[in-house]
Amino acid sequence: MTLALHNTLTRRLEPFQPLAPPRVTLYTCGPTVWNYAHIGNFRTFLFEDLLRRYLEFSGYDVFHIMNLTDVDDRTIKAAAAAGKRLEEHTAPFVEAFFADCDYLRIRKAHVYPRATQSVPAMVRLVQRLLDAGVAYRGEDGSVYFAIAKFPSYGRLSQLDRREIKIGARVASDEYAKDDPRDFALWKRADPIDERVGAAWDAPFGRGRPGWHLECSAMSLDQIGKCCRVETLDIHAGGVDLIFPHHEDEIAQSEAATGQPFARYWLHGEFLKVGGTKMSKRFGNFLTARDLREQSVDAAAVRLLFSQTHYRRALDFSDEALAAAGQGVKRLGEFRDRLVRAGGPATPDGRLAALAARFESDFRAALDDDLNAPRACAALFELVHDGNGALDAGAAGGAVARDALDRAMAVLDVLPTPRAVEPGFAGWVDERIAARDKARGAKDFREADRIRAELKAKGVEIEDTPSGTKWRMV
RNA sequence: GGCGCCGUAGCCAAGUGGUAAGGCAGAGGUCUGCAAAACCUCUAUUCGUCGGUUCGAUUCCGACCGGCGCCUCCA
Structure with missing residues (x-):
């Protein structure tokens, strides 16, 4: 059995083969710290946590990079509105993000490069693209990527099969571009950028990085430093990033390096509320701290999200969360029972047999494009059959408990122990x-x-x- | 307008060309002083609708209905 993952690049399930096993380089698009992340954002981060944990469970040596976007249009706008410098405005949200990750038991990435601290790498990348002739300075002083110079543009989002909606909107910078589809690599600094401290000097003019550039520069910089490569094994993010964000990252990166940017692209689906995408814009969001304040066990959130496949939209509701909470409680009861069922295993080895079947089903499910819902089903079968065996007098719970604990290294859905005075x-x-x-x-x-x-x-x-x-x- | 996804029991949700996992909720039972927990039994002859392909489709194809997403900042 081997792991197969759905690659957005091919829209197919592909056997997972990293460039240089057992090492796996994993880049996940992190939060934009202009505000608190909501649980829709965290659904993606939890899907990536599952991916990371299962790769490690499968024996890979994962180098996980998650960036923090701490300069972009929204961040600058929010900082300006608050009358603060960029770093002053983002600091509390960075802190909150890490606190939320801890609460949700999200495993820490190995590095968290921040855009504002990676400007030299971005400047180098822009220069490289200018030197290669695939980027140009627009009349407005910004630097743009010339899509016409990158023939495979649109492969990830199947743009070649689309028609751009004509006349829907006209970007303010359109007049400065050679082609309306060209995107900014480096935006010339304007007075507001200067006021919040979002402007840096560069050979091609004082300005700030375009959003897409940040991820390309930071990921290439990190894997270059750690592994001396210019190709990521896996790049993951939310489906909304496929276009234009990831498409543009591919263009910039591959035009600069001549190497494939990422071998596997994985995209997690949205969290919805009442049928609509959870979004700051719609105001239908809930933050991790909201849940924490309601004393919601993070395990319930983890189980809820695990019970829907990552490539499938999930409709969030209090009822669904409560149902997951009941499941978490049941899992906790079962583990306690296994701990109490000590002693040597009963001769028929019922618990050992159940544990073996469970581990096999568990792996088979996750090997199949991280089918966590099926892994959860296997888990609850273990609980059900295990309880039955214990009722019938089976002993020697250690085998089953060990199997359960190994699985928890991936799913991590046991109840959070309550501190009691x-x-x-x-x-x-x-x-x-x-x-x-x-x-x-x-x-x-x-x-x-x-x-x-x-x-x-x-x-x-x-x-x-x-x-x-x-x-x- | 273009590209794409989804529609499975009261709710959430897997899945397969051969007859429907799992979770929550509900009903009855065992156990218990009563509970709780656990277990047993029951709860979709049926997978949006209508056609087609097939020995056979929920699963493949087509049309339609309904919901959603991307094409613009977006996890």
């Missing part, structure tokens, strides 16, 4: 002891009263053959 835990134990005493004396009214008392404090109890268990809900 020692004093509170002591009080709960005391109450439970009192209840057990009442139960022993057949005083069930008192026992039920104590249970209600605990419930009011958020403590749920469960009587088991080995005593009374409790948990926070």
